[in-house]
Amino acid sequence: MGHYGDFQNAIYLAGTQGIVPKLPVDFATLEARAKDAMPPAVRDYVMGGCGDEFTQDENARGFHRYGMVPRMLVDGTTRDLSIELFGRRLPSPIFMSPIGVAGIATPDGHGDLAAAKASALTGVPLMASTLSNDPLEAVYEATADTPAWFQLYTPRDPELAASLVARAEAAGYEAIVVTLDTWVTGWRPRDLNAGNFPQLKGAVLQNYFSDPVFQQRLGCAPADNPAAAIGLWVQSFGKVLTWSDLPWLRSLTKLPIVLKGICHPDDARRAVDAGIDAIFCSNHGGRQANGGIAAIDMLADVVAASGGVPVLFDSGIRSGSDVVKALALGAHAVGIGRPWLYGLALDGAEGAAHVLRCILAEADLLMAVNGCPTIEAVRAEGVRRL
Numbered sequence: 001m002g003h004y005g006d007f008q009n010a011i012y013l014a015g016t017q018g019i020v021p022k023l024p025v026d027f028a029t030l031e032a033r034a035k036d037a038m039p040p041a042v043r044d045y046v047m048g049g050c051g052d053e054f055t056q057d058e059n060a061r062g063f064h065r066y067g068m069v070p071r072m073l074v075d076g077t078t079r080d081l082s083i084e085l086f087g088r089r090l091p092s093p094i095f096m097s098p099i100g101v102a103g104i105a106t107p108d109g110h111g112d113l114a115a116a117k118a119s120a121l122t123g124v125p126l127m128a129s130t131l132s133n134d135p136l137e138a139v140y141e142a143t144a145d146t147p148a149w150f151q152l153y154t155p156r157d158p159e160l161a162a163s164l165v166a167r168a169e170a171a172g173y174e175a176i177v178v179t180l181d182t183w184v185t186g187w188r189p190r191d192l193n194a195g196n197f198p199q200l201k202g203a204v205l206q207n208y209f210s211d212p213v214f215q216q217r218l219g220c221a222p223a224d225n226p227a228a229a230i231g232l233w234v235q236s237f238g239k240v241l242t243w244s245d246l247p248w249l250r251s252l253t254k255l256p257i258v259l260k261g262i263c264h265p266d267d268a269r270r271a272v273d274a275g276i277d278a279i280f281c282s283n284h285g286g287r288q289a290n291g292g293i294a295a296i297d298m299l300a301d302v303v304a305a306s307g308g309v310p311v312l313f314d315s316g317i318r319s320g321s322d323v324v325k326a327l328a329l330g331a332h333a334v335g336i337g338r339p340w341l342y343g344l345a346l347d348g349a350e351g352a353a354h355v356l357r358c359i360l361a362e363a364d365l366l367m368a369v370n371g372c373p374t375i376e377a378v379r380a381e382g383v384r385r386l
């Protein structure tokens with residue numbers, strides 16, 4: 001339960017004292033500012049996608065194809081944006097999607113801790129990436145009282161996979177999110193033209209370097225032989241998961257398991273039949289495959305196929321209105337990706353928190369204006385396809 005729209009009052013009130021927000025409240029200006037602020041290697045990696053970035057652009061453009069119709073004479077004085085997920089009541093329906101290079105997006109190299117702090121400041125859960133500049137235990141600590149989930153890039157070495165999952169569970173993460181679409185890297189011209197792949201320079205590999213199984217396989221401390229450590233990471237990364245691996249994944253943890261990267265309703269159905277706890281409809285922000293349909297255009301079908309199992313969604317969310325549209329199309333919770341990273345790059349934890357607050361404020365005010373003060377009402381009202 002939150003009055004997220006109050007953030008707007010605070011901005012206008014500060015304005016009467018001549019104070020304007022440190023960061024922009026809209027995505028376009030934020031992106032332009034972040035573009036200038038990020039070092040080129042981070043900028044290309046974060047802003048770029050696959051091929052000519054058709055799918056990446058379509059993800060955001062796709063939201064223009066849906067419109068809400070306002071309802072009047074509804075008492076929207078108090079709004080309830082809370083949801084229930086993984087046995088918890090969460091104050092809002094948004095979460096921070098995993099971003100593997102957050103660690104190098106702040107000058108101190110501790111962007112993952114700053115992201116976790118933004119989560120703590122806002123109550124918006126962080127889906128912490130396997131690719132991190134700080135070990136997952138430290139990232140979890142920094143999330144404080146806000147629940148956090150661990151995103152798993154499943155290593156080829158089953159014992160290393162088991163170790164990462166066990167560490168995440170022991171640390172306190174409340175779900176394991178298995179990303180399915182990134183066992184091989186998609187064709188990314190911006191990074192290829194610059195010959196830039198941060199992981200190969202040793203960035204964001206701390207979850208591996210701090211892992212006892214990884215260290216045992218390496219035979220020395222990663223710091224003693226960084227080149228060998230990076231080489232072992234290259235060998236370890238990217239298990240090719242198939243349906244037959246789901247029982248093994250299930251055996252690794254008691255936590256809820258989420259599958260990230262499902263866009264086809266048949267895949268959603270099969271995952272639900274296999275006992276998966278939640279589906280994450282996402283095309284990785286157009287970073288893995290170009291030429292694909294906008295993720296938002298598949299959401300309703302995935303929801304219909306999931307038979308009531310919660311469907312998380314991301315890819316192209318840029319504003320509060322995008323969040324509300326995704327909810328109206330049946331998403332249970334909505335992931336924010338690049339926008340929080342841009343906030344983080346501009347002003348650390350405070351910058352990421354600012355972006356999340358803006359998105360929540362817009363969603364809250366939109367629900368008020370549209371006469372849909374609860375998420376149930378948003379879903380019942382739905383959206384029109386233009």
Ligand SMILES: Cc1cc2nc3c(=O)[nH]c(=O)nc-3n(C[C@H](O)[C@H](O)[C@H](O)COP(=O)(O)O)c2cc1C
Pocket residue numbers: 045046047059097098099100101129130131151179260282283284285286287314315316317336337338339
């Ligand atoms: C720079 C960057 C790094 C990412 N790293 C990861 C990752 O480590 N794990 C993962 O599952 N998804 C990763 N993603 C994908 C996001 O979780 C999310 O699906 C995507 O950003 C959604 O698209 P949008 O940001 O354009 O809305 C990454 C995305 C970006 C932009």
Ligand SMILES: O=C(O)C(=O)c1ccccc1
Pocket residue numbers: 100131182184185186284287
């Ligand atoms: O950049 C990404 O989106 C990402 O998550 C990733 C991670 C490892 C290898 C390739 C891509």
